[in-house]
Amino acid sequence: MAPRIAVVEVTRHRPDRPAYHAKVQLLNAAAADAAEHGGWSVSRLAAADRTPAELLAATDDCDAILIMGGEDIDPRFYGGGTGYPGETRHFAVADAGQIALVRRALDRATPLLGICRGLQIINVALGGTIVQHIEEGLHRNVDVPIDQILREHAVRLLPGSSLRRSLGQAGISVQSAHHQSVDRLGAGLVPAGVAPDGLVEAVEHESAPITGVQWHPEAPDSPAEQLPLLLAALQSQLAEARVADPLAA
Template identity: 45%
Template sequence: MTNHTKPTLLISNVLPARPGDEAYNNICMRLWDRILEAAVPTWNVIREYAQEDGAEGAALRARDADAIVIMGGEDVHPANYGGSQGYNREGRHWYRADQGQLALVDYASRTGMPLLGICRGMQIINTAFGGTLEQDIADGTHTNPAILSDHRFVRHSVRVEADSNLERALSPVLINSELTISSAHHQRVHHLGDTLRISAYAPDGTVEAIESPDAPIIGVQWHPEDPAADISQLHALLGHLDARRAPRLERASTTLVA
């Protein structure tokens, strides 16, 4: 039964399980368990599987939520940002899931629903706003090649831009505008999406966070839901979603006008 005293958080994943890929499933479940640990005390959680729902189904589920998280996963299909297949370390794509999660970003942008994109989720945000991705980071410094077996994320610092929504969200855990994060990605933002701003960088210049100045949408390239990371970072980001959510009636009015 839904607890109506709590706000509702829709958490979008690509799939409930990856057929025949136990190692990938294991790490996804560890991340899922961690985000539930952080969210369940203060949120009702809706699980959304974008490959199953597609664009229409994902947007319909979002109507019952107060905020959205798009979690990490496989590479976004290059067709979504004008790229080509055949790049280095290309994995399996789930095009229907891309469409579902792009629809969630569109819904959040139109209605003002707060949205957090994590890793792939940030790349979905950039793609939704017309941006592109660098398809493979040549030096491989942002992911551990053995992560599927040892579950160890690369740890490095990021610098958060002053006067950004991300800075406001993470203010309880920032030290001199910096943060140590858990990284596991081989792609990154190339051309920034229209109207978006960069809100964090890695020391090597990699874009580590983006946000919309017009809607409460933030993407982080790292994994605050890494079980080995300080959970206070994840609490801060979820708290920001809670603080930015609009009353249901106000959002319904916005939806009707859109």
């Protein structure tokens, strides 16, 4: 039987932002397709469409979780204020549901990968904070149509990190489009990759199979092997967990 992965996006409905919604849906679909091609049985869910309890129930039998990108996290979840530059609409129900997924993954040692906003959800779920707005430049293109917002830059993967072992190299090229970043790291999280300007671009948990990348490995112009390798790492983590606890298989 194929292992089961939940691809959890923010929302399926953005009638006020059709171009942005189309871009996000393209990326979410690419991630789901990559998981299917990698041998996963995929459930695609929108966190804003369910209560946190319903989202937990819908993913209860999943072997891994993939939390996708999207809007800014509501600042109430990390003690921040509103009115910052570049602030987007907030989906507090989606935030709460995805935060609950991270905390359950930590409790159960369920493999979990967060992409872009997903990394920030991991950080906030574990008590970290967010830099609400970073200066324009390296991490996204500005004043361009949404289809051109992704920007290529380098990331250095840190020695000893699981991410460096998974991707098989010390330096990679990524596609990113974020205006926020991690600030104080959540409990148990350590940096796994940094950008040339020093921003943390990847995190992983020191003991649980939880990883976050700030870039978009599912983007069409990303190196083709990036997302498949990240998904394969989830399968390896799942296999290791089953060896450690055969009753969990």
